Amino acid sequence: MKAQKGQVRVITGNAAAAYGAMLCRPDVATSYPITPMSEVAEQLSTFRAEGLVDTEMVEVEGENSAMNVVAAATMAGGRAFTATSSWGLVFMYDAVQHAAGFRAPVVMAIANRETPGILAVSGGQQDIISTRDSGWIQIIVEDCQEIMDSIIMAFRLAEDYDIQLPVMVNYDGFYLSYLAMPVEIPEREDVDRFLAPLKDQPQRTILIPGEPLGCGTHGIEVGFVELRYKHCMAMERALQKVDEIDREFGEFFGRSYGGQLEEYRTEDADIVLVTSGGASGTARTVVDAKREQGIKVGLVKLRLFRPFPRQRLVGVLKGRKAIGVIDRSVGFGWNTGPMYMELRALTPEIGIVPMLSYIDGLANLDITVPHIERVVDEVYAASQGKPYQEVTWIPLEE
Amino acid sequence: MVEKLKKKPRVYDYFKEKEEQYAGGLAWCAGCPLELNLRFVPKVLGKDIVIVGCPCCSAPILYGQNVGTWHRLSYYSTLMTGVASSATGLARYYQKVGKDVTVVCYTGDGCAADVGFQPLSGAAERNEKIIYICYDNEGYMNTGVQRSSTTPLHAATTTTPVGKESRGKPTVPKNLPLIMAMHQTAYVATATLSHLEDLAKKLVKAAEKKNEGFVYLHVFCPCPVGWRIPSDSSIQVCRMAVRTNYFPLWEAEDGKFRFTHEVASPRPIEEMTKLIGKFAHLKEDQLEDLQQMVNDRYALIKTLCDANK
Numbered sequence: 001m002k003a004q005k006g007q008v009r010v011i012t013g014n015a016a017a018a019y020g021a022m023l024c025r026p027d028v029a030t031s032y033p034i035t036p037m038s039e040v041a042e043q044l045s046t047f048r049a050e051g052l053v054d055t056e057m058v059e060v061e062g063e064n065s066a067m068n069v070v071a072a073a074t075m076a077g078g079r080a081f082t083a084t085s086s087w088g089l090v091f092m093y094d095a096v097q098h099a100a101g102f103r104a105p106v107v108m109a110i111a112n113r114e115t116p117g118i119l120a121v122s123g124g125q126q127d128i129i130s131t132r133d134s135g136w137i138q139i140i141v142e143d144c145q146e147i148m149d150s151i152i153m154a155f156r157l158a159e160d161y162d163i164q165l166p167v168m169v170n171y172d173g174f175y176l177s178y179l180a181m182p183v184e185i186p187e188r189e190d191v192d193r194f195l196a197p198l199k200d201q202p203q204r205t206i207l208i209p210g211e212p213l214g215c216g217t218h219g220i221e222v223g224f225v226e227l228r229y230k231h232c233m234a235m236e237r238a239l240q241k242v243d244e245i246d247r248e249f250g251e252f253f254g255r256s257y258g259g260q261l262e263e264y265r266t267e268d269a270d271i272v273l274v275t276s277g278g279a280s281g282t283a284r285t286v287v288d289a290k291r292e293q294g295i296k297v298g299l300v301k302l303r304l305f306r307p308f309p310r311q312r313l314v315g316v317l318k319g320r321k322a323i324g325v326i327d328r329s330v331g332f333g334w335n336t337g338p339m340y341m342e343l344r345a346l347t348p349e350i351g352i353v354p355m356l357s358y359i360d361g362l363a364n365l366d367i368t369v370p371h372i373e374r375v376v377d378e379v380y381a382a383s384q385g386k387p388y389q390e391v392t393w394i395p396l397e398e
Numbered sequence: 399m400v401e402k403l404k405k406k407p408r409v410y411d412y413f414k415e416k417e418e419q420y421a422g423g424l425a426w427c428a429g430c431p432l433e434l435n436l437r438f439v440p441k442v443l444g445k446d447i448v449i450v451g452c453p454c455c456s457a458p459i460l461y462g463q464n465v466g467t468w469h470r471l472s473y474y475s476t477l478m479t480g481v482a483s484s485a486t487g488l489a490r491y492y493q494k495v496g497k498d499v500t501v502v503c504y505t506g507d508g509c510a511a512d513v514g515f516q517p518l519s520g521a522a523e524r525n526e527k528i529i530y531i532c533y534d535n536e537g538y539m540n541t542g543v544q545r546s547s548t549t550p551l552h553a554a555t556t557t558t559p560v561g562k563e564s565r566g567k568p569t570v571p572k573n574l575p576l577i578m579a580m581h582q583t584a585y586v587a588t589a590t591l592s593h594l595e596d597l598a599k600k601l602v603k604a605a606e607k608k609n610e611g612f613v614y615l616h617v618f619c620p621c622p623v624g625w626r627i628p629s630d631s632s633i634q635v636c637r638m639a640v641r642t643n644y645f646p647l648w649e650a651e652d653g654k655f656r657f658t659h660e661v662a663s664p665r666p667i668e669e670m671t672k673l674i675g676k677f678a679h680l681k682e683d684q685l686e687d688l689q690q691m692v693n694d695r696y697a698l699i700k701t702l703c704d705a706n707k
Contacts, residue, residue: 027491027494027495028487028490028494054494056490056491058487058524059524060483060486060517060520061517061520061523062516062520064516064517065483065486065516065517065521066483067480068477068480068484068487069487071480071484071487072450072486072487072488072491073488073490073491075474075487075488076488076491076492077491077495078491078494078495080491094477094480095477095479095480098477098480207448207472207488209446209448209472209499210446210447210472212467212470212471212472213472214461214462214472214475215473215475216461216473217462217475218457218461
């Protein structure tokens with residue numbers, strides 16, 4: 001069965017996030033304005049005001065409450081959505097960990113932005129890295145259509161009986177949050193149909209008033225360890241599940257994104273670039289151009305950051321002659337990009353080949369075509385046995 | 399289904415309720431009045447409630463610190479920063495699906511007045527349909543008697559000790575019940591355990607008013623360990639707090655203030671402080687300060703109550 005053709009509208013990434021959430025009919029949604037995601041909150045409130053959804057909208061007094069409200073709503077049995085960015089994510093950090101520990105199937109959209117320290121009202125992926133070890137599933141997307149589609153898929157993933165984990169859908173703040181592009185908006189019945197399998201699953205454990213059952217008992221000793229282990233096992237199951245849901249989404253709606261990661265012209269590639277988010281589009285253009293020059297380069301767009309798609313990455317990176325990783329954030333204490341760090345951890349499986357870390361696109365600086373061309377040239381030279389520099393802060397070398 | 403709540407004629411009628419929600423003995427410090435307070439909540443509100451709380455003195459019993467819980471109520475234990483907001487999430491979901499559930503927050507003053515104050519104030523401003531009960535033991539008793547923003551003027555705690563250069567907490571406490579009343583929510587009241595009839599009435603009122611909006615109850619709750627009082631004197635201290643006007647009993651319904659118990663001739667504050675170890679170091683000047691603070695605060699609440707006459 002195929003979904004009907006949806007209406008195509010030119011909307012921003014933020015609007016796409018709000019549409020995606022609305023189509024999934026959350027019971028409770030919260031929002032607290034922060035640049036550059038405020039429009040998500042406004043859009044959701046407008047949908048509510050126009051009667052397009054019957055979601056309980058809670059206009060909270062801060063992001064910390066935004067997360068606690070949605071976490072509790074899911075533990076009561078509801079579907080819940082929120083959105084934030086950067087400092088907002090940092091302000092809700094205790095609640096973010098709490099939601100993960102509760103296995104609260106919350107879906108959160110994040111318009112990525114630099115995090116505190118240096119006041120930066122600008123894009124960057126440091127907020128993804130700051131929440132890396134919080135126990136959430138983290139998805140990174142590339143364009144407005146993918147934002148909307150990924151939010152729909154995120155509900156299928158989060159609420160799946162075998163998963164029951166909160167999911168973040170990350171998109172580049174400023175770049176995608178404000179970028180308007182044509183987006184096909186599915187019909188609501190079709191989204192209902194796509195989410196319907198959740199109803200056939202066993203009821204997940206929820207709080208029932210009047211029943212001696214609670215959330216948040218202190219875990220000690222082995223009981224605590226067991227819960228941690230089960231959490232990790234759910235993360236492991238999520239790897240496969242992300243691919244399955246993506247495939248099913250593709251069969252039904254006609255759009256799919258590769259699940260854990262997307263490969264572009266990697267089949268015969270000697271060298272491979274690894275990117276995530278909006279920079280991947282630019283990288284594809286460069287790959288095409290460099291291919292014409294005879295350089296066998298391919299691209300991996302990392303869509304799933306947590307859990308980390310180890311097996312699929314090994315599958316695509318093994319046997320290449322050199323690898324270049326572009327990070328839009330920094331790994332303090334390693335002086336490399338954080339995604340580069342993670343890929344380095346795969347060395348025993350993929351073998352010792354030159355791996356180059358590029359830090360670019362911090363604080364709204366563009367990751368341009370010339371930047372990526374440079375990356376390809378250097379990675380190619382490294383693959384030919386030439387000396388190379390491990391870490392390059394592109395904006396500082398221009 | 400939630401049974402219709404009715405005020406019972408005498409306070410001990412509530413204790414006739416056969417079904418006890420708590421275990422027979424609870425692992426609190428000897429003489430802790432939390433037990434009386436907590437047992438009383440489901441006696442009046444019924445058992446179809448969800449209790450929301452956080453790490454605090456009530457946590458071991460309500461949320462099972464290191465062992466199982468000591469009751470058979472439904473509970474949601476969160477962080478100190480997330481109590482009122484989590485209660486909001488639960489209440490909103492139940493409203494959305496049409497379930498009549500009473501969501502009751504139960505925390506100490508450290509959560510309510512300090513680290514959890516922002517969400518509390520936010521939930522009050524949004525007039526969320528929840529009941530928030532703060533048991534005020536005037537400090538962080540669970541973590542070892544540190545000062546909170548409701549610790550009284552000049553009181554000794556482990557972080558406002560008495561020493562060569564220090565004579566207890568130098569600042570006046572946050573007047574939390576009044577701050578909450580200034581949110582103009584459905585219902586705000588003060589209560590304590592020496593006046594159980596009064597507390598029962600306020601809980602019944604709370605259950606009624608939470609259908610209209612936010613309800614806040616501030617319960618004065620001495621801590622035998624932290625205040626250094628004999629374990630059989632908690633209720634006596636509660637009574638003296640009322641008789642000295644240190645803790646006046648009042649309610650504000652839809653923003654209208656009213657005393658629920660008036661003291662004909664208030665006792666001097668020393669009659670309360672002499673019962674309590676944390677005030678043992680008080681000299682004349684400090685007692686005068688404290689008396690002045692009690693007088694000023696009483697005058698303020700009296701003005702508000704008189705305005706409603």
